[in-house]
Amino acid sequence: MVKAHQLRTEKKGALVAKLTELRDELSQLRVAKVTGGAPSKLAKIKVVRKSIARVLTVINQTQKEKLRKFYRGKKYKPLDLRPKKTRALRRALTPSEKKRVTLRQQKKLAHFPARKYAVKA
Helix, strand or coil: CCCHHHHHCCCHHHHHHHHHHHHHHHHHHHHHHHHCCCHHHHHHHHHHHHHHHHHHHHHHHHHHHHHHHHHCCCCCCCHHHCCCCCHHHHHCCCHHHHHCCCHHHHHHHHHCCCCCCCCCC
């Protein structure tokens, strides 16, 4: 069985080699299953499948992490690296867009400020 934290320390080439090795082992175990192999081999199929999944997960996570680092600070990012949020939140105005005021509104605010009333205590 392969541990994920051990896989994270390895390079991508080593991980790909490990993956091909595990896939070969899985194909051999499946052949053994068809030919009527030992029960210990049949039980190992599940372990090998999970190990393959772990290796693929580590490869994908490291790849995504590198992409995040590459696109950090750039103006445009791939869709899968952008925050998901909700459709409405993604389409909402940004704070700077919300603050913008038309020239007409600026004049109106300058010439007719909000009235101040003295309230008797």
